[in-house]
Structure formats: structure tokens, C-alpha cells
Amino acid sequence: MxxxxxxxxxxxxxxxxxxxxxxxxxxxxxxxxxxxxxxxxxxxxxxxxxxxxxxxxxxxxxxxxxxxxxxxxxxxxxxxxxxxxxxxxxxxxxxxxxxxxxxxxxxxxxxxxxxxxxxxxxxxxxxxxxxxxxxxxxxxxxxxxxxxxxxxxxxxxxxxxxxxxxxxxxxxxxxxxxxSIDVNGFQVLPSQVESVRRIFEKHPEIAVGFQVKNQHLRKTFMNFLVNVIETLCQSLQELSNEDLVEVDIALTYLKDAGFKVDWLEKKLDQVKEKKEKEQSGLSSVARLGTIEEELQKLKHMVLDLEAQLQKEKAKVLAARAPFSFKDVVY
CATH class of the missing domain: 2.60.210.10 (Apoptosis, Tumor Necrosis Factor Receptor Associated Protein 2; Chain A)
Structure with a gap:
């Protein structure tokens, strides 16, 4: 190059x-x-x-x-x-x-x-x-x-x-x-304590290769990691293709800094696959909407036909009904 x-x-x-x-x-x-x-x-x-x-x-x-x-x-x-x-x-x-x-x-x-x-x-x-x-x-x-x-x-x-x-x-x-509260040597916000503890519980060696000593930078990187995970937790409707590319870029920086994020890369691949299926299935979703609209129209037609049928039955019954004694006398 x-x-x-x-x-x-x-x-x-x-x-x-x-x-x-x-x-x-x-x-x-x-x-x-x-x-x-x-x-x-x-x-x-x-x-x-x-x-x-x-x-x-x-x-x-x-x-x-x-x-x-x-x-x-x-x-x-x-x-x-x-x-x-x-x-x-x-x-x-x-x-x-x-x-x-x-x-x-x-x-x-x-x-x-x-x-x-x-x-x-x-x-x-x-x-x-x-x-x-x-x-x-x-x-x-x-x-x-x-x-x-x-x-x-x-x-x-x-x-x-x-x-x-x-x-x-x-x-x-x-x-x-x-x-801030210290969690495994990282100063994190109270709102992030449970999340960071969960990360270290499931992936205890995630920061073994992270050698940065400055507490401000350590906090910044941990906050960065938490934000990446939170991004992957968004619904597919909220996640754009650009969001997933930015997560990919973010994971590269975390790896370069010494974090072990291979498990996150696998999760990103899973989210990408789900997003791909969602997008490929959009035409099917649109077709479902069309079918539902057609079904609603058919239901209205059936209701109209049932109402007409009841009216016609009433007319037939009225035509077939015999005179009563009172009708004949009067």
C-alpha cells in the first residue's frame, strides 16, 4: 500500500x-x-x-x-x-x-x-x-x-x-x-458498578493485558467498554449498520489497548447476523402487513354479507307468514 x-x-x-x-x-x-x-x-x-x-x-x-x-x-x-x-x-x-x-x-x-x-x-x-x-x-x-x-x-x-x-x-x-467506585482497579460510576462487576465475573482476564496506570484513562476505557456492550444490547430497530461498524472500530481500539474482547467480537458477529436476517426479512414483514390489510377487508365484506343475509331472511319469513285470525277478521 x-x-x-x-x-x-x-x-x-x-x-x-x-x-x-x-x-x-x-x-x-x-x-x-x-x-x-x-x-x-x-x-x-x-x-x-x-x-x-x-x-x-x-x-x-x-x-x-x-x-x-x-x-x-x-x-x-x-x-x-x-x-x-x-x-x-x-x-x-x-x-x-x-x-x-x-x-x-x-x-x-x-x-x-x-x-x-x-x-x-x-x-x-x-x-x-x-x-x-x-x-x-x-x-x-x-x-x-x-x-x-x-x-x-x-x-x-x-x-x-x-x-x-x-x-x-x-x-x-x-x-x-x-x-466513582473502585471495581477491580477501575474507577466507575455508581450506575455502572453492577455492569462492571458482571463483566469481571464472567471474564476475569479481560483487563490482564491493559497496562495503563492513569486512573482517568482507565476510567475512560472502562466506560468505553460498557458503552460498547450497551450498544450491542439495543434492539435491532435502534441499531443501524453504522452503529455496528463503529462497534467494530471500538473493539479494535480496546484490543490494541490490551483488553481481551474476543467474546465481544463473537457477540458482534451474532448481532450482525441477526441484523442481516432482519433486513432480508423486511420484504416478508411488508407482505405480512399487506395480507393483514386484505384479511381485514375480507372480514368487513363477510360482516356486510351476513347483515344482508339477515335482511333477506327477514323479508322471506315475512312473505311466508300466514294471516292471523285478527288479520282476517279485520
Whole structure:
């Protein structure tokens, strides 16, 4: 794979794209606006559709200070190497934080279009992707000093200093520390105590490889883990395909930090399968609704026919009824 970083743009060249055997691949880290990022792609698509999925992801979030946040307006473009006008471009804006490390597009382009002969997206086995970040707001320290980023930097950027970050986030953090309870060496909120204890009860070795000593970071990662589990506990109607991709990204970061989350990856696969079945069954659900509507119409027709039948019976009985003595006399 190759890459090129210029100003507020980064170009990722993926070689031998057609023969890649990986479910997901990562670009080299790059720096834009003093912040480190990387790209994440699903070259074979995902279980929900046969499309190229592509995301912009914060790189090495463990090194960022507690309370960090980034707001970015960005675009991801699959370059058409024959005709630039046919390039597939998606634009997005997003707040990145410890709970939301990545953002992008689940269905940038159908894989059939990408691999089509002479389509221009796959040339000499290579795919080119360009990310461009135009507006960036950073709360907390930059990954790289601004001096090293001055050259070729047209990026419109707002940087809030540490005091600003403290005024917004750290007061909340301080209040949370006072209310925290220690569970297996992690400071957690009272509302999370039962959940965290349950995690360690079922998976006692989950944090054996997690070597971070800073209590703020330990709490952040544990909160992150709990949020991932809570996300998987949502109903299928609430869970979007993007949510499941973000969980996938989150699990990668937890693994990189030293957590043993293979059991969560299996649960994620199960949820993906259920989501796939739900989506494939939507047509059946719609058909059920149509059948129910038709059945209701038939029931109304039956009731109308029964009412007409009773009226006709009454007329027949009235016509057949003999005169009474009083009718004859009078």
C-alpha cells in the first residue's frame, strides 16, 4: 500500500486490491491539522450489503488527554483514475471523542461497480482514496505541534487551549471522580458498578493485558467498554449498520489497548447476523402487513354479507307468514 500526505489532504493507494483477503484494512497514520488519523476500509463489503465501506478514524486515542474532542468536516473520495468526474465522493461532519472514534460511509460504492472492467476505479490492481479535512475544531492538545504543520496548511482550524477544555469537560470529570467506585482497579460510576462487576465475573482476564496506570484513562476505557456492550444490547430497530461498524472500530481500539474482547467480537458477529436476517426479512414483514390489510377487508365484506343475509331472511319469513285470525277478521 502507498500513501501521500499534502496539506489538508491524504491519498491512500491500495495495491493488489482484487486479491486482498482481509475483511478490513487500515491506511498508514497521517497528520492533518495537528491531529493523527487513519483510514479504515472494508474491501469485501460487509454483511449488510456488497458495497465498499470507508471510514475516517482517530489514530492512537490512548495518547490523547482526558476529555479530548474533535469536530471535523471532511470528505472521502474514491478516485476514478480514467475520468475524475466519475469519482465517488461522500461528505460528512462529525464530533469525534472517546465514544465515537470513527465516522464515514457504509455504502460508498457497490463492489460490482468498483470492480467493473474499464470503470476506472480499479486500475492496474490499485484503488486510490483521498480524504480531505476542511474544518477542524480541537479540544485538548494537538498530536503534532502547529509549527511542524505550518507549511502547506490551508486548513481552517480552531484550537481551544487546555484551559478552555478544562472549563468545559474537566469540571464534569472532577465531579465524576468524587462519585466513582473502585471495581477491580477501575474507577466507575455508581450506575455502572453492577455492569462492571458482571463483566469481571464472567471474564476475569479481560483487563490482564491493559497496562495503563492513569486512573482517568482507565476510567475512560472502562466506560468505553460498557458503552460498547450497551450498544450491542439495543434492539435491532435502534441499531443501524453504522452503529455496528463503529462497534467494530471500538473493539479494535480496546484490543490494541490490551483488553481481551474476543467474546465481544463473537457477540458482534451474532448481532450482525441477526441484523442481516432482519433486513432480508423486511420484504416478508411488508407482505405480512399487506395480507393483514386484505384479511381485514375480507372480514368487513363477510360482516356486510351476513347483515344482508339477515335482511333477506327477514323479508322471506315475512312473505311466508300466514294471516292471523285478527288479520282476517279485520
Amino acid at each position: 502507498g500513501s501521500e500526505e499534502v496539506g489538508n489532504k491524504f491519498t491512500w493507494v491500495i495495491k493488489n486490491f482484487s486479491t486482498l483477503q482481509y475483511e478490513k484494512i487500515y491506511s498508514d497514520p497521517f497528520v492533518i491539522g495537528g491531529c493523527k488519523w487513519h483510514l479504515l476500509a472494508y474491501p469485501k463489503g460487509n454483511k449488510f450489503n456488497n458495497c465498499l465501506s470507508l471510514y475516517l478514524v482517530v489514530d492512537d486515542s490512548r495518547a490523547l488527554p482526558c476529555g479530548w474532542r474533535r469536530y471535523a468536516q471532511f470528505s472521502l473520495t474514491l478516485i476514478n483514475q480514467l475520468t475524475e468526474k466519475l469519482s465517488q465522493r461522500g461528505e460528512k461532519q462529525n464530533w469525534f471523542n472517546q465514544r465515537n472514534l470513527g465516522s464515514g460511509f457504509t455504502s460508498l460504492i457497490p463492489l460490482s461497480n468498483l470492480h467493473a472492467k474499464n470503470a476506472g476505479y480499479l486500475v492496474n490492481g490499485e484503488v486510490k482514496i483521498v480524504v480531505e479535512i476542511n474544518d477542524l475544531e480541537v479540544i485538548g492538545k494537538l498530536d503534532v505541534s502547529e509549527e511542524s504543520e505550518e507549511a502547506n496548511q490551508p486548513l481552517k482550524k480552531i484550537k481551544l487551549d487546555d484551559n478552555d477544555a478544562v472549563s468545559i469537560d474537566s469540571l464534569n470529570e472532577i465531579s465524576l471522580v468524587k462519585e
